[in-house]
Amino acid sequence: MRETKYWTWHMAAGVVILFLLGLHMLIMHLGGITQLFAPHAGEAVSKENSLFRDGKLFFTVTYILLLGVALYHGLYGLRTILFELTLKPGAEKAITIILLIVGLGLFGLGTWAAVTAHSIAIAGARG
């Protein structure tokens, strides 16, 4: 039943990614026109607009959430592809552990980056 658990969360992560990527596309490609989450002049990826979003707790949380679900979804998919190679059970276990460590490492790094960007943005806003 462990595989059922992995699969269920893989599917759920896909749905969350769909929603968050939709939001990402909306801001990146329409932000300059609609000024949605990009109140400063210029492109949505300009420094001012990026710092504006980084300063919002909502965005920091969604960055971390997107990072988590994308890592899980992608690494589980990679694991499935690797398992197609008909490996021995020991190798499959090793792959699962390595991917778990890589995933947790990247998640920790990304979370640190998002939290740091949030702190910088808040400090910058306070002057």
Place this chain on the structure above:
Amino acid sequence: MPDSSTVVRQIRFHITRYNPELDRVPYVKTYAIPVREGMTVLEGLHYIKDNMDSSLAWRYSCRMGVCGSCGMLLNGHPTLACNTQILHIADRELTVGPLPNFNIIRDLVPDLTPMFDKHRSVKPFVIRADETEVNEPAGEFYQSPEELEAYLQFTYCIKCGCCMAACPTLATDVRYLGPMPLAAAQRYNVDSRDDGRRARNQVTGAAQGAFRCHYAGECSRACPKGVDPAKAIQHLKRRLVLDYLRLARRKKPCQKLHGPGEGKPLPNIPAAPGKTVPGDSFPNLPERSP
């Protein structure tokens, strides 16, 4: 032997031969046989065995697409030799091989043992708490036509192994349960008399279970009985996820309706006519000598 006046043309059968006691690897041997309209591949093989090469081995029994014994690879497609007419699939040449994804016992005879082992592992039978009633039934279980319809098509499976031979996942991973056992699990999971889904989930939801299926759909295309194992596996996946999330409705298996002859007839159904043959329905037959 086909009547010479009805022979349409000569077809060359390219047959995979393999005798593990003599051959290191399988090889192909060609036989040209006269084919008449309506002649099946199975009949062609019989013609070869009777007239050209008595050492050719294959498995068959019913000759009418019921027993599932004569599954083989015909022009690259896994299907039954008995209900495939030669002229429907061949113009001049016909390749005949054993089902892929199985070891070869000899020539066209695949070793289906792993398939039946996997089939057994999914507990392909009605499981209920009231075991006595299952083993020694004293009544009938109520099942509506709609409930029957939910699993009926999966009962048509004849375990020929064609779906297993067509499955690309099984081709790369022999541990994968495969379409036939998974469809059999679904057949019992949706049977309203059954209460064994959670027991089967331990097998179908494991690493080599339903989630290894990539939905290539070849199993459904290959099935000579029109069963849709790919659909069964997708339903199985959905139910596994719902069971894991505890969102599946808990439904008690259907209950015993009444004992034989105890049912109340509906008022608008006329009574059965009287006996037309006098005496006992089952007169005593003379005992058979051993």
